[in-house]
Amino acid sequence: MRKKVFLNVKEAKSKVTTLLLTGLMCCPMMSLAQNLQINVSDAQFTRQMMERLIKEYNKVNPEFTATVVDTREKADASVSLSGQDDVNSIGRFAILPIANSENELLRNKKVVKGLSNKLKHQIFVERDLLEELDAEEEGEKQLPGTVYSLTGSHAITTTLVARDLSITPNRVKGKKILGSEENLISAVRSHQDAIAFNVASLAYDSNTYQPVEGLTVLATDLDGNGRISDEERSVISSLDKLTDYLDKLPHTGLPIGNISIKTDNQELRRFVDWASTEGQGYLSPYGFLKANKALTAQK
Structure with missing residues (x-):
C-alpha cells in the first residue's frame, strides 16, 4: 500500500515538473507578444480611425497588438500630420x-x-x-x-x-x-x-x-x-x-493634409504598409481620404 502511494506521489511530482518546464519554455515566446503603443497626441482627431485600422489588421495578423495613446511620453510610434507629401502616408x-x-x-x-x-x-x-x-x-x-x-x-x-x-x-x-x-x-x-x-x-x-x-x-x-x-x-x-x-x-x-506614422519598430512598419494598401477601405467612414497611390508606391 505504501509503495503504491509512494508511486502516485512520484508520478504527481513528475507531472508538475513537466508542466513547470513547459511553462518556462513558453515564456520566451509569450514575451514576444508585446502591446505596442501608437501616440496620437498631435493628431487626436485620428484616434477612431487608428483604432479601427488596428482592429482590422489584428484579424489578418492575430499576433499584432497595439493601443492608441494620447501622451507626451515616448511611444513605439507616433501619428504625424503634415502638409507635405510623404511616402509613409496612410491617408x-x-x-x-x-x-x-x-x-x-x-x-x-x-x-x-x-x-x-x-x-x-x-x-x-x-x-x-x-x-x-x-x-x-x-x-x-x-x-x-x-x-x-x-x-x-x-x-x-x-x-x-x-x-x-x-x-x-x-x-x-x-x-x-x-x-x-x-x-x-x-x-x-x-x-x-x-x-x-x-x-x-x-x-x-x-x-x-x-x-x-x-x-x-x-x-x-x-x-x-x-x-x-x-x-x-x-x-x-x-x-x-x-x-x-x-x-x-x-x-x-x-x-x-497627409497622415503618416513615424516608427522604428519593424512590426509597426508592417502595419503601416498594410494600412497604406489593404487598409485604405476603412478610412472613409471616419471622414478621411485614401493616401496618394503614386506617392506610397515609391516606398
Missing part, C-alpha cells in the same frame, strides 16, 4: 469651412451659393489698410460673423488654410484658440457668430454621417476649377458622399 484629411448653424452669415445669398476664393479672402483674411480702402472703393459690404482659428506650433489646420489662401498663418483673422481641432469645434458650437475651417472628420457625426448638431458645412469649390456646382453643394450634406466625391478627384480645391 489624407480634408479641411472645410464650417459655421455655427445660428450664424447670421448663413442668410447671406453669396455665402449660400458657396464660398468663392474672393469670398474666402473677405471672411478669413486679415487685411492691411490699403486692402481695406480698396474694398471700400469697390463697395464691398461688411459680412457678419467672427472667425475662430487654431494657433500654436501644432496648428496644422491653420497652416494649411493659410497656404491655400496664399497668406501667412498670422494673417488668418479672428479669435485664436490654443489647443486641438476638437477645441475649435467646441468653440464654433458655443458661439452663434462663429465661423472657422476644420477637418471633415470632426465636422460630421461618424454614426449618422450628417454635420454635427449645431454646425453647418459651407459650400465651396471642391474640385479646384474656380466654380461651385450643384453637385458640390449637394455632396457636403453627408460625410459618405463627400469622401466618395473627393477620393475620385485627381486634385481638390480644399486644403489637404
Whole structure:
C-alpha cells in the first residue's frame, strides 16, 4: 500500500515538473507578444480611425497588438500630420469651412451659393489698410460673423488654410484658440457668430454621417476649377458622399493634409504598409481620404 502511494506521489511530482518546464519554455515566446503603443497626441482627431485600422489588421495578423495613446511620453510610434507629401502616408484629411448653424452669415445669398476664393479672402483674411480702402472703393459690404482659428506650433489646420489662401498663418483673422481641432469645434458650437475651417472628420457625426448638431458645412469649390456646382453643394450634406466625391478627384480645391506614422519598430512598419494598401477601405467612414497611390508606391 505504501509503495503504491509512494508511486502516485512520484508520478504527481513528475507531472508538475513537466508542466513547470513547459511553462518556462513558453515564456520566451509569450514575451514576444508585446502591446505596442501608437501616440496620437498631435493628431487626436485620428484616434477612431487608428483604432479601427488596428482592429482590422489584428484579424489578418492575430499576433499584432497595439493601443492608441494620447501622451507626451515616448511611444513605439507616433501619428504625424503634415502638409507635405510623404511616402509613409496612410491617408489624407480634408479641411472645410464650417459655421455655427445660428450664424447670421448663413442668410447671406453669396455665402449660400458657396464660398468663392474672393469670398474666402473677405471672411478669413486679415487685411492691411490699403486692402481695406480698396474694398471700400469697390463697395464691398461688411459680412457678419467672427472667425475662430487654431494657433500654436501644432496648428496644422491653420497652416494649411493659410497656404491655400496664399497668406501667412498670422494673417488668418479672428479669435485664436490654443489647443486641438476638437477645441475649435467646441468653440464654433458655443458661439452663434462663429465661423472657422476644420477637418471633415470632426465636422460630421461618424454614426449618422450628417454635420454635427449645431454646425453647418459651407459650400465651396471642391474640385479646384474656380466654380461651385450643384453637385458640390449637394455632396457636403453627408460625410459618405463627400469622401466618395473627393477620393475620385485627381486634385481638390480644399486644403489637404497627409497622415503618416513615424516608427522604428519593424512590426509597426508592417502595419503601416498594410494600412497604406489593404487598409485604405476603412478610412472613409471616419471622414478621411485614401493616401496618394503614386506617392506610397515609391516606398
